[in-house]
Structure formats: structure tokens, C-alpha cells
Amino acid sequence: MTSRDVILARIRRAGAAGATGPTGAEAPIPRDYLRVHGERTPAESADLLAANLAEYRAHVHRTADDGLPALLARLLARRGTRTVLVPAGLPLYWLADAAATHVPDRAAATPYEFDAVDSVVTGCALAVAETGTLVLDGGPAQGRRRITLIPDHHVCVVRVPDQVVDSVPQALERLDPTRPLTWISGPSATSDIELDRVEGVHGPRTLDVILATTPTPPTAAPHTQP
Amino acid sequence: MTTRGTQAADGPQAALPGTPAFPEAARRAVHDPVLRANLRHATHTIRGRRARAVAELADWDRLRAAGKAIKDHTLRHLDRYLVQLEESVTAAGGTVHWAVDAAEACRIVTRLVQATGEREVVKVKSMATQEISLNEALEEAGIAAYETDLAELIVQLGHDRPSHILVPAIHRNRGEIRDLFAREMGRWGRPAPDGLGDDPRELAEAARRHLREKFLRAGVAVSGANFMVAETGTLVVFESEGNGRMCLTLPETLISVVGIEKVVPTFRDLEVFLQTLPRSSTAERMNPYTTMWTGTAGGDGPSAFHLVLLDNGRTDTLADAVGRQALRCIRCSACLNVCPVYERAGGHAYGSVYPGPIGAVLSPQLRGTGSPVDASLPFASTLCGACEEVCPVAIDIPEILVHLRERIVQGGPATREGVRVRIRPARGHAAERAALRAARLLLDHPGALRAGERLLARARRLRPRRLPGPGRAWTDSRDLPEPPEQPFRDWWAQRERQDRTPRRQDQAGTP
Numbered sequence: 001m002t003s004r005d006v007i008l009a010r011i012r013r014a015g016a017a018g019a020t021g022p023t024g025a026e027a028p029i030p031r032d033y034l035r036v037h038g039e040r041t042p043a044e045s046a047d048l049l050a051a052n053l054a055e056y057r058a059h060v061h062r063t064a065d066d067g068l069p070a071l072l073a074r075l076l077a078r079r080g081t082r083t084v085l086v087p088a089g090l091p092l093y094w095l096a097d098a099a100a101t102h103v104p105d106r107a108a109a110t111p112y113e114f115d116a117v118d119s120v121v122t123g124c125a126l127a128v129a130e131t132g133t134l135v136l137d138g139g140p141a142q143g144r145r146r147i148t149l150i151p152d153h154h155v156c157v158v159r160v161p162d163q164v165v166d167s168v169p170q171a172l173e174r175l176d177p178t179r180p181l182t183w184i185s186g187p188s189a190t191s192d193i194e195l196d197r198v199e200g201v202h203g204p205r206t207l208d209v210i211l212a213t214t215p216t217p218p219t220a221a222p223h224t225q226p
Numbered sequence: 227m228t229t230r231g232t233q234a235a236d237g238p239q240a241a242l243p244g245t246p247a248f249p250e251a252a253r254r255a256v257h258d259p260v261l262r263a264n265l266r267h268a269t270h271t272i273r274g275r276r277a278r279a280v281a282e283l284a285d286w287d288r289l290r291a292a293g294k295a296i297k298d299h300t301l302r303h304l305d306r307y308l309v310q311l312e313e314s315v316t317a318a319g320g321t322v323h324w325a326v327d328a329a330e331a332c333r334i335v336t337r338l339v340q341a342t343g344e345r346e347v348v349k350v351k352s353m354a355t356q357e358i359s360l361n362e363a364l365e366e367a368g369i370a371a372y373e374t375d376l377a378e379l380i381v382q383l384g385h386d387r388p389s390h391i392l393v394p395a396i397h398r399n400r401g402e403i404r405d406l407f408a409r410e411m412g413r414w415g416r417p418a419p420d421g422l423g424d425d426p427r428e429l430a431e432a433a434r435r436h437l438r439e440k441f442l443r444a445g446v447a448v449s450g451a452n453f454m455v456a457e458t459g460t461l462v463v464f465e466s467e468g469n470g471r472m473c474l475t476l477p478e479t480l481i482s483v484v485g486i487e488k489v490v491p492t493f494r495d496l497e498v499f500l501q502t503l504p505r506s507s508t509a510e511r512m513n514p515y516t517t518m519w520t521g522t523a524g525g526d527g528p529s530a531f532h533l534v535l536l537d538n539g540r541t542d543t544l545a546d547a548v549g550r551q552a553l554r555c556i557r558c559s560a561c562l563n564v565c566p567v568y569e570r571a572g573g574h575a576y577g578s579v580y581p582g583p584i585g586a587v588l589s590p591q592l593r594g595t596g597s598p599v600d601a602s603l604p605f606a607s608t609l610c611g612a613c614e615e616v617c618p619v620a621i622d623i624p625e626i627l628v629h630l631r632e633r634i635v636q637g638g639p640a641t642r643e644g645v646r647v648r649i650r651p652a653r654g655h656a657a658e659r660a661a662l663r664a665a666r667l668l669l670d671h672p673g674a675l676r677a678g679e680r681l682l683a684r685a686r687r688l689r690p691r692r693l694p695g696p697g698r699a700w701t702d703s704r705d706l707p708e709p710p711e712q713p714f715r716d717w718w719a720q721r722e723r724q725d726r727t728p729r730r731q732d733q734a735g736t737p
């Protein structure tokens with residue numbers, strides 16, 4: 001008998017399958033918990049996201065979409081960033097104003113190469129307002145998991161309102177479990193030394209989050225477009 | 227180079243060697259002022275923060291009920307969900323191994339590491355690998371295992387054992403940590419910078435540099451997991467520091483050792499635990515990092531993934547209709563922080579990797595009650611019920627404690643390594659004495675006693691349950707007609723006089 005057989009046989013003998021409630025039937029899993037806590041307009045959700053991110057010491061910035069290049073250039077310049085990791089699918093206009101040299105996210109690159117990079121700029125799959133969480137799924141503009149881990153500075157752009165959900169249950173509904181998922185809530189932290197919170201033991205010590213308001217679809221006549 | 231590791235060379239199914247039974251170990255801990263002060267500070271701080279984090283969710287009780295139900299449902303159909311998990315992980319490019327006990331799990335991991343040709347591995351904190359003493363097994367095979375959690379690093383550099391699930395180095399002060407780093411880091415890699423101070427920020431920076439050197443070159447990582455999803459084959463790790471992400475994404479080979487009880491049926495089930503675990507554990511809305519991966523993903527993360535499914539006493543625990551609920555545990559550590567006994571006795575007194583209330587019910591079930599420490603653990607409680615109240619999966623820890631006490635005192639059926647056996651009653655009055663000695667640590671300390679008296683009132687709300695035989699000495703305390711009429715203190719004093727056990731025990735070994 002293999003160990004697999006042994007374990008499965010022990011489980012079957014353990015009699016847990018016969019264990020049922022007083023009625024003899026297996027009780028269904030109660031799913032009456034809330035799908036979302038409270039009611040919010042999209043603007044309020046973005047505010048809550050910003051507040052929760054800030055509470056865990058992420059730096060939150062807000063801009064309209066067309067302000068992104070200038071804001072990104074400013075954030076990178078402030079850190080003295082000379083090299084920036086750029087995942088595939090990142091809209092290149094985002095970095096149009098930044099002076100830093102682009103380093104592509106290549107599968108063949110060694111961790112040492114990325115350790116020498118100053119900053120990384122990514123988008124995200126979605127963000128969860130109630131918990132102040134960014135979720136990356138390796139999709140366009142997000143790159144492989146390690147690129148948001150090794151550099152000491154991560155700038156993450158969240159498109160508001162389309163990428164903001166209110167709650168964890170809403171987030172899971174929108175995610176594909178077969179993709180590698182990284183949930184980020186504030187920069188890396190520890191409380192291990194006398195319960196003092198210290199940022200960045202291993203991950204990026206600085207997390208800048210940009211809430212970029214997507215332009216509202218034009219409702220006026222087409223000729224008003226530039 | 228010698229490999230470093232904790233000194234504990236405990237056999238897989240044995241209590242840590244030299245660990246005295248709980249009462250002796252606890253008495254020693256109670257007289258350690260640094261440990262007591264740290265424990266008090268930590269447990270009270272985390273407890274307060276946690277209560278606020280939980281109060282934010284209006285549906286906490288419903289989330290708790292759902293978490294309990296999901297886990298119970300999974301345990302009922304554990305065979306089915308494990309087989310499904312195996313299929314999903316395999317389909318996603320991973321390899322699944324099954325380990326009946328600690329020795330087999332260690333053999334599997336050692337073989338897998340050897341096959342890569344690597345001589346060292348990086349590890350992310352995992353209670354399962356501590357439980358099986360994997361570091362020691364790897365060390366014997368000439369493989370160095372580096373713990374990468376800050377607290378685990380502190381513990382490992384100090385040749386120490388963790389004493390708390392969440393803050394394993396809770397028994398160390400920053401000055402001690404500084405000295406450890408300055409003295410030990412250079413022996414295992416990048417030394418601590420000259421003139422290292424004891425500011426937490428500086429200490430964290432020293433750890434960052436020391437460990438980064440290891441992460442960047444690591445070929446193999448070993449992890450545990452908080453959850454495994456049967457439906458999709460997804461594994462989930464919750465963490466704060468980023469060392470988990472380093473281990474889970476940088477090396478070529480990832481080996482995860484996970485207890486079979488960690489499986490949940492569907493991806494959607496995570497919506498419950500993603501809300502309850504961080505709030506119960508670190509009192510945060512969400513922990514800084516959570517990683518979810520499914521097998522191997524082309525070009526992103528490890529190209530080889532091995533999952534070792536660990537039994538090691540879990541199926542025996544499952545065979546116990548009362549005790550099996552301990553397998554719902556999601557290792558949040560909330561029960562430690564509310565436990566008046568843990569607060570005073572510390573983690574080492576429990577003599578196992580699972581300290582506190584959950585340790586008192588899990589360890590004797592996983593390991594059996596053959597050793598003095600395991601036989602005394604079910605008595606290491608006032609049955610105040612605080613642990614059950616706080617538990618995010620509603621494990622009735624007091625109920626299991628009473629059940630285990632009954633078995634130790636009276637004997638009764640149990641399952642060991644899949645075989646039905648009858649446990650013989652504890653010889654003489656050993657159990658009674660163990661109970662009384664565990665209680666004495668409270669009696670020795672007026673502050674503790676006051677807490678005990680308050681707790682007594684709460685304990686009385688629990689449904690009455692008496693133990694026959696010598697165990698009655700213990701359960702009687704919960705059936706006192708009116709505590710004010712016969713004060714707890716006097717009652718115990720009376721019991722003390724009747725108890726002929728010498729007050730000073732030889733404290734063999736160190737916790």
C-alpha cells in the first residue's frame with residue numbers, strides 16, 4: 001500500500017463522513033455573511049481605498065488619467081530613480097515624462113539584475129477598498145511576481161473607478177485562480193521586534209499608489225473630441 | 227561550514243526532549259520577569275487591536291459560522307477533497323507526495339532537495355515543517371535550511387525555539403536581538419553591519435541585507451501553506467514581511483509541506499478566511515502580502531513545484547469525534563493572546579510547536595498522551611472559555627480539553643497510527659497532581675489568582691460537566707455552588723493541603 005492509500009483509508013475509517021448534524025443531514029454552509037460592508041458610491045469607495053492604503057503607510061496620490069506622466073515623473077525623480085522596471089503591456093505614455101532608463105521584465109533575467117533596479121511601475125488587476133489591498137495577477141502592465149518584490153520602490157497605478165471593488169468577496173469573483181495572484185496591503189512590514197511596526201523587511205519599503213481617474217466616456221456629440 | 231539550526235532534535239512523534247511536564251515548565255516561566263513582561267505586553271496589545279479589527283465587521287459571527295461550516299464539511303469529505311486537490315495540482319504542473327508521518331515527510335523533502343543538487347534551502351515560516359523537525363533532518367543530510375522570517379531568524383540564530391505562533395521571538399528583547407545579530411550573522415552569511423544599534427529599524431535592515439543575499443541565490447525553497455483549494459489546486463500563503471514571496475517566487479524549485487487539514491473545497495471559500503484570518507491574527511484588515519499560486523506558471527515563479535501532504539497524526543485526530551474539531555484551526559494565534567495561562571506560562575512550557583490553548587488540544591492528539599508533557603497539557607487551562615469565544619472557526623477548546631482529561635484519567639478508546647487502541651488510565655493520581663500543579667502557577671501569583679477568580683465566574687456559565695475518579699478534583703471547581711461562600715482561594719488552599727505532592731520538583735532539563 002502506498003502512503004496515499006494508507007492516508008485515504010485512515011480518513012475513511014475515521015468515520016468523519018458519517019458525522020452529521022442532529023437531523024442526520026449534512027448542514028449546508030451558511031453563506032449569509034455580507035457581500036459588502038456598507039453602501040458606497042464609486043467616489044466613496046475610492047476614498048475608502050485611499051484611506052485604508054494610507055493607514056498601512058502606502059503613499060496615495062490621485063490624478064486624472066492625463067496627469068499620470070507628470071506625476072510618475074515626479075515620484076521617480078523624488079527617489080532619484082535612474083532605472084525603472086517596466087512590465088509588458090504598461091502603457092508607455094505613463095512614463096513619457098520620466099527620465100529613468102527602462103529595464104524590461106524578462107523571464108531570463110536573474111534576481112541580481114532586478115536587485116540593481118531602483119523602481120518598478122505597474123498597474124494592477126483590481127484593488128479592494130474595504131481592506132486597502134492591491135491585487136496583481138500577472139496580466140498586462142503587471143509583470144511577473146518578482147518584479148514588484150525585489151526593487152525597493154513600487155509604484156502601482158489603479159484605474160478608478162473600474163478597477164476598484166468594495167470587498168474581498170467581490171474581488172474573488174473577478175479573479176482567475178489559475179493565474180499567480182499577489183495581494184498587497186501596504187508595504188512589507190513586521191512587528192516582530194517588541195511589536196514595533198517596521199516597514200520593509202524584504203519587499204519594497206516604499207509603496208506609491210496612484211489612483212488614476214479614467215476619463216468618463218464622452219456623452220456629448222463626437223465633434224467635441226479633440 | 228557547519229549548518230545552523232535549532233537545538234531541538236525531537237523525534238517526530240515525541241515531545242521536545244528534556245521538556246518537563248507543563249506544570250514544571252510553567253512554574254519556571256512564571257518566574258522569568260522578562261518573558262512575563264513581554265508576553266503580557268504582546269498578548270494585551272494584540273488582543274486589544276484584534277477586538278477593534280473584528281468589531282469593524284458587522285457580520286463577524288456569520289463569517290465565523292461559515293468558516294466553521296466550511297472546515298467541518300471539508301473534514302467530513304477529506305478523502306474526496308484531497309484526491310481532487312491532487313488532480314488539480316497535478317494538472318497545473320505540480321507533483322503531489324503523501325507522507326504518513328514526520329519521518330516520511332522529511333525523507334521526501336530531503337530526496338527532492340538532493341535531486342536538485344543544492345546544499346541549502348530558504349524557508350518561510352511553517353508550523354508543519356517545525357512539527358516534523360525538517361531543519362534537523364535536512365541538516366543531517368548536509369543541507370542547510372535557512373529560516374527567513376525575521377522572528378524565525380532570531381530564533382534560529384539564537385539556537386532557540388519559537389514560543390508564539392505569530393511572534394515566535396516574543397521572549398527576546400531588542401538588546402538581545404542586537405547582540406545575537408552582531409555575534410551570529412557572520413557565521414551564516416552576510417555579517418551584521420559594524421556598530422549595529424538596537425533600534426528595530428536598524429535590526430530589520432540588518433536582517434534584510436543578511437537574508438537578501440540568500441534569497442537572490444536560492445535554488446530551492448520550502449514553505450507551508452495556509453490553505454489549499456481542491457477545486458483549482460491553488461495554494462495560499464499569508465505573510466507580512468515579503469520573505470514568503472521571496473521564497474515562493476525566486477527559486478527554481480518550491481517544496482510545500484502542508485497538513486492534510488488545510489484543504490478547502492472551492493476558491494470562493496477563501497472569501498471567508500481572507501476576512502477572518504488577518505483580523506484574528508495580526509489584527510489587520512489584511513496582512514501586507516498574500517500569495518496564491520496554482521502549480522507552475524510558465525516563466526513566473528518556480529519551474530518545479532512539489533506538494534507534500536502530511537498526515538502525522540491528523541487522521542488519528544479525525545477519528546476522534548470530539549477532538550477532530552481541532553483540525554479546523556487556521557493557526558491565527560488569537561487563542562494564545564486571550565489565554566490567562568499562556569500569558570503567564572509562555573510558549574515553551576507547552577513543549578511543542580503548537581503553544582497555548584490550541585497546542586494543549588492539538589499536540590496530545592497529534593502525538594498521543596504517552597509523554598509526561600503531553601499528558602499534562604490538557605490540564606494547562608482554567609477552562610475559562612476565552613479561547614473558544616475568540617476563535618474564528620469556533621473550536622470548542624474547553625470541550626476538547628475536558629474530553630482529553632477524561633481519557634487521560636479514565637482511559638478510553640483512541641486511534642494511534644490508524645489503529646483503534648484503548649488508552650489505559652493514568653497510573654495512581656498522576657493526573658490529579660498534574661492538574662493541581664498546573665493550577666498552582668496561578669495560586670503562586672496574586673494577580674493571576676485574581677484573574678482566576680474572575681474567570682471562575684465565567685467558567686460557571688459553561689455547561690456543567692464532571693469527571694469521575696481523580697479528575698473530579700478539577701471539574702469540581704466548576705460546580706461550586708456559590709463561589710463567594712467558599713472562596714476559590716480557600717478552596718484551593720484546602721486542596722493544596724490534601725495534595726501530598728512535594729512543592730519543589732526537580733526541574734530536569736530546560737524548556
Ligand code: SF4
Nearest residue numbers: 555556558559561617
Ligand atoms: S484554535 Fe482558533 S483561535 Fe486558536 S489558533 Fe486555531 S483558529 Fe486561531
